Amino acid sequence: MRLIIFTFSLVVFTIVNAFQVEAQLSTKSKKAAELYTEADNFRVRGQYTQAIDLLEQAISKDKKFYEAYFRLGVIYKAKGEIDLAEKLLLQVIELNPGNNGPSFFELGELYLKKNNYEASIIYINKYLAYNPRNRQRVAEAERILTNAQFAIDNAEEMAEFDPHPLSDTVNAFPMQYFPILSVDQNSLIFTRRLGTSMQYDEDLVVSIKDKDGEWQLPVSISENINSEFNEGTCTLSADGRTLIFTSCYGRQGYGSCDLYISEKTGEEWSEPKNLGPVINSSAWDSQPSLSADGRRLFFISNRSGGVGSRDIWLASKNENNEWEKPVNLGRGINTVNDEVSPFIHPNNKTLYYATNGLPGFGGFDIYYSNELDDKWEKPENLGPPINNGEDQVSLFITSDGNRGYYSNEDNKSKDRKGIIYEFDVPKSKRVEYRTSFVTGIIKDSLTQQPLKAKIELYDLDLDRRVSLVNSDSINGKYLMVLTEGSQYALYVERQGYLFQSNTFNYQKGDSSKSIQRDFLLSPIKEGAKTVLNNIFFETDKYELTDKSKTELKKVVDFMNGNPSIKIQIEGHTDNVGDSNYNLELSKKRAISVQTFIVNQGIVQKRISYQGFGSKIPKVPNDSDQNRQLNRRIEFKIVGLR
Incomplete structure (x- = not known):
C-alpha cells in the first residue's frame, strides 16, 4: 500500500538531477534538443504533463535520443507509474553503450519499490561501480542497498492482507486522506480536497456509521472549524471532545504550519484557537496525535534542536491543564532523516510512526515503539505485508487492534487521487495492549x-x-x-x-x-455516603492490601479538601459464616481504614468507625456476585462544622 504524501502538511519535492548537463546531447536533431531542454524546465517545476508531452515530441524527432527516454522514465517513476518507468529506463541502457550509472541508480530505487530486492541490489552495485562523486547520491544508494538487504533478511511468509477501499459514499471526493476513527469506531474523520492539486481547499469531514454499520455521506465536521483557509491532518481525543488540526495558509500563526485546537461542548465545536507559542514555533509544525485523554500531544516539527530534519516532538499538560514546552523524543525514536505521521494508540503505550531513517523495506516504513516505565523501547519495523517497497507514511489502528485504515494515492485515475482503505490487521501484527x-x-x-x-x-x-x-x-x-x-x-x-x-x-x-x-x-451533607470500591482485604483478614492505598489516599485528599466534615467508616460483610465473627471482622476492617487515614495526618476526632457485619446488605445475598457487593467499606458524613 502506498500512502499519500501529497498534502499541505507534508510536501516533498524531489528533483532528480541524475544526468549532469552535458556539453552535447546524443541527438543530432536540433529540434529534439530544444524540446528536451524546454521539457526539463517544466520537469523541475513538477509540471509533468507538459514535460511528458515535450519529451515525447523530442523522441518522435529522434528514436535513439536516450537522454529523453531517461527523463521520461524518471518522470513516470516520480508519478508512481513504475512499470512504464522500468520499460523506459531499460530502453536507455539498450540505447546507450556508455555511462549508464544514472539509469542503474534509478532502476535500483525502482526495483526497491517493486519489492524486487535482488534486482535492486544488482543495479545499485552497478551504479556504485562507476565510483560516482555525488556524495548525496552515493549515500542514498547505500541506503537503498541497506534496505534491500534488510528486506531479504527479514522476509516473512506474507500474512493474509486484503485491504479494500471504503465505499464511494466515503471516497466521494477527488482526494481524501489521513483518516482517524473515534474510539467507539462509529465516526470517521478525514481531510478532503475538492481537487487533485494544491490550489484546492482542504476541509475536515466526518462520516457516521448508521445502525446497520454502513458509513454515511461525509459532511463538514463543523462550520466553526472549516473556513476559507485550509484545515487538515487532525487528531481527536478518545471522548471525541478535543480536536487538534493543522493549518498552513491564511490563519495568523507563528510558522509555515501551525496546530489549532477546538473543543466540543454538547454538540457544538468551538472556534479554533492557535495552540500558541508554547507549542507552535516559527518552523513547520504539523501531523498531531493526541493521547486518549487528550493530555499528551505528539506532532512533527522541523524546528531547531531536533535530531534530524523532521522529528517527533511531545507536549504534555500539567496539573493546571496548561500545555508545557514540547520535548524531542530523542535519538531512540528520531533519526538524522525524517520521521512523519506519529500515531499514539488509544492504549497510550504504543507509538506508530513512519521514518526513512531506519533500515526498512523501502523509503518510508511504519515502525512502532512501546513506552514502558516512561522510556520508549527500541523501534520495531511493522514488517510485511503492511510495509513493502513503497512509501508507507501513515497508519491508523483501531482501539481493539483489529482494523487498520490508511489512504492510498491512485496514480491511474485522473479524477480521484486519494482513496481511504481499511483492512483486517494480521494477528501477528496486532497491538500488544x-x-x-x-x-x-x-x-x-x-x-x-x-x-x-x-x-x-x-x-x-x-x-x-x-x-x-x-x-x-x-x-x-x-x-x-x-x-x-x-x-x-x-x-x-x-x-x-x-x-x-x-x-x-x-x-x-x-x-x-x-x-x-x-x-x-x-x-456534601450530613448523612450522605459513598462506597469505597477499591479497598481490598484477603479472605477472612482485616489487614489492608497494597492496592488499597490509592483509594485511601483519595479519602485523605477529600478530608483535606473539606476540613469542616466528620466521617464514619462503616464495615460490612456478606452472610456467609457466623454472624458474630462477621460483625467483629467488619469492625476490624473499619478500624484498619481509620488507622491508615489518621496516620496520613487527619485528626482522629474527625473519623469514627463502626462494623455492621451482615446486618445491612446492599443487595440480597443470593449469588457470589451479590455477596461480593455486600462485602464493602463505606464512609458516611456524620458532621459538618
Whole structure:
C-alpha cells in the first residue's frame, strides 16, 4: 500500500538531477534538443504533463535520443507509474553503450519499490561501480542497498492482507486522506480536497456509521472549524471532545504550519484557537496525535534542536491543564532523516510512526515503539505485508487492534487521487495492549441534572494516575479508555460532592467490550455516603492490601479538601459464616481504614468507625456476585462544622 504524501502538511519535492548537463546531447536533431531542454524546465517545476508531452515530441524527432527516454522514465517513476518507468529506463541502457550509472541508480530505487530486492541490489552495485562523486547520491544508494538487504533478511511468509477501499459514499471526493476513527469506531474523520492539486481547499469531514454499520455521506465536521483557509491532518481525543488540526495558509500563526485546537461542548465545536507559542514555533509544525485523554500531544516539527530534519516532538499538560514546552523524543525514536505521521494508540503505550531513517523495506516504513516505565523501547519495523517497497507514511489502528485504515494515492485515475482503505490487521501484527472503554453520564443525585466532573483513572498495581478527563458540562457524558493489562480504579469528583469510585480488572486476554457506568454524585451533607470500591482485604483478614492505598489516599485528599466534615467508616460483610465473627471482622476492617487515614495526618476526632457485619446488605445475598457487593467499606458524613 502506498500512502499519500501529497498534502499541505507534508510536501516533498524531489528533483532528480541524475544526468549532469552535458556539453552535447546524443541527438543530432536540433529540434529534439530544444524540446528536451524546454521539457526539463517544466520537469523541475513538477509540471509533468507538459514535460511528458515535450519529451515525447523530442523522441518522435529522434528514436535513439536516450537522454529523453531517461527523463521520461524518471518522470513516470516520480508519478508512481513504475512499470512504464522500468520499460523506459531499460530502453536507455539498450540505447546507450556508455555511462549508464544514472539509469542503474534509478532502476535500483525502482526495483526497491517493486519489492524486487535482488534486482535492486544488482543495479545499485552497478551504479556504485562507476565510483560516482555525488556524495548525496552515493549515500542514498547505500541506503537503498541497506534496505534491500534488510528486506531479504527479514522476509516473512506474507500474512493474509486484503485491504479494500471504503465505499464511494466515503471516497466521494477527488482526494481524501489521513483518516482517524473515534474510539467507539462509529465516526470517521478525514481531510478532503475538492481537487487533485494544491490550489484546492482542504476541509475536515466526518462520516457516521448508521445502525446497520454502513458509513454515511461525509459532511463538514463543523462550520466553526472549516473556513476559507485550509484545515487538515487532525487528531481527536478518545471522548471525541478535543480536536487538534493543522493549518498552513491564511490563519495568523507563528510558522509555515501551525496546530489549532477546538473543543466540543454538547454538540457544538468551538472556534479554533492557535495552540500558541508554547507549542507552535516559527518552523513547520504539523501531523498531531493526541493521547486518549487528550493530555499528551505528539506532532512533527522541523524546528531547531531536533535530531534530524523532521522529528517527533511531545507536549504534555500539567496539573493546571496548561500545555508545557514540547520535548524531542530523542535519538531512540528520531533519526538524522525524517520521521512523519506519529500515531499514539488509544492504549497510550504504543507509538506508530513512519521514518526513512531506519533500515526498512523501502523509503518510508511504519515502525512502532512501546513506552514502558516512561522510556520508549527500541523501534520495531511493522514488517510485511503492511510495509513493502513503497512509501508507507501513515497508519491508523483501531482501539481493539483489529482494523487498520490508511489512504492510498491512485496514480491511474485522473479524477480521484486519494482513496481511504481499511483492512483486517494480521494477528501477528496486532497491538500488544488492546483497549476497551467505559462511558456514561454523570448527574446530581438529587436534581438529576448533568454535571461537569473530573474523572481520573489509576493503575492500582502502580498506584499511579494514567488518565484524566472531564465530563461534558451540557450533557454530563464522559468516556475513559481502559488499557489491557492492569487493575484500575476510576474516580469521579466535583467540588461540593462526595467522590465516587469504581473498579475494573482488565487483565490481558479479558473481554474488550465497552462498559456503561453512570454516576449519581451526592452533594456534601450530613448523612450522605459513598462506597469505597477499591479497598481490598484477603479472605477472612482485616489487614489492608497494597492496592488499597490509592483509594485511601483519595479519602485523605477529600478530608483535606473539606476540613469542616466528620466521617464514619462503616464495615460490612456478606452472610456467609457466623454472624458474630462477621460483625467483629467488619469492625476490624473499619478500624484498619481509620488507622491508615489518621496516620496520613487527619485528626482522629474527625473519623469514627463502626462494623455492621451482615446486618445491612446492599443487595440480597443470593449469588457470589451479590455477596461480593455486600462485602464493602463505606464512609458516611456524620458532621459538618
